[in-house]
Amino acid sequence: MTPIRNADLHCHSVVSDGTLTPEELAVRAAANGVDLWSLTDHDEVGGQHRAAAAARASGMRYLTGTEISVTFAGETVHIVGLGFDPDDAAMSQGLYDTRNGRGRRAQEMSEGLAKVGIHGAYEGALKFVGNPELISRTHFARFLVEAGHCRDTNEVFRKFLTEGKPGFVPHRWASLKDAIHWINEAGGLAVIAHPGRYRFTANEEYALFLEFKAHGGRAIEVVTGSHTPAEYDEYAAKALEFGFAASRGSDFHSPDESHCDLGSLPALPGALEPVWDLLESRIQ
Structure with missing residues (x-):
């Protein structure tokens, strides 16, 4: 070879x-x-x-x-x-x-973001999903950038999607x-x-x-x-x-x-x- x-x-x-x-x-x-x-x-x-x-x-x-x-x-x-x-x-x-647990996790992430005034995050994230079974934090990050809440996806993760932040939900894999x-x-x-x-x-x-x-x-x-x-x-x-x-x-x-x-x-x-x-x- x-x-x-x-x-x-x-x-x-x-x-x-x-x-x-x-x-x-x-x-x-x-x-x-x-x-x-x-x-x-x-x-x-x-x-x-x-x-x-x-x-x-x-x-x-x-x-x-x-x-x-x-x-x-x-x-x-x-x-x-x-x-x-x-x-x-x-x-x-x-x-x-x-993959099966990602959907419920995504709904809980959206609920957490709504509590800090960011509404419609689940629906917004779905626009970036090629496979709905695999909705993830990355899709939420892209929506939050598009909606003007952050400058880039790195800022989204720091402010909203890591442990202790409003959009973080752990999942057991x-x-x-x-x-x-x-x-x-x-x-x-x-x-x-x-x-x-x-x-x-x-x-x-x-x-x-x-x-x-x-x-x-x-x-x-x-x-x-x-x-x-x-x-x-x-x-x-x-x-x-x-x-x-x-x-x-x-x-x-x-x-x-x-x-x-x-x-x-x-x-x-x-x-x-x-x-x-x-x-x-x-x-x-």
Whole structure:
């Protein structure tokens, strides 16, 4: 196989909370030099066949992907699945069950915002939703920017949508064990997404890595749009310490909102085992 030079294994389309279609993302990724791509919509695999076909049409190789929301130590953690069978029935059911709680949560978020004078937030957020089962804080943020309550989505999250703010409502997602099980049983490989983003103590993070590995998790994101250069080095060291392979992905959502573009990240540090080497037989 030709060596992989530019892998981007984390991004989102309109099937979850991105603003571009799978086809538009594929064109953008290929134009930016990506040669191995994965679409990882939140708790959803509905765009996988479209993304694989678009990748082939754009001259890229493809790995199936999703990003599963799990609850660990009271925090929401994201587990990326790569290289699985997108038609696996058990995974599809598990993801459906995970999505099912978002609707009620969204209604409660709207009720909280109404108490501080922001009315119609649920209906407003729905205008930005490609898949109503996946309504999220990001869709509320886009509505609040459009309605003039904030300058950008970052300001929305700071003022309204984080813990202790009027629009924040926690949700209990899948368990870490279940998410890894779905991915592994469907023939894929589980990756902890952007580990530097979670508000864990050192002991809690250590426990996350240990439990993740005990359940069959194999990799962590090292180079990601959510990490600083210092965190690239920090999580490269953690990958070596725990024997994890390393993944790389922009976490791209939108040309107007994302911190970095598809395919724009630096390469993985050379001492690490790339996750795509473990998934060679699953690359399309």
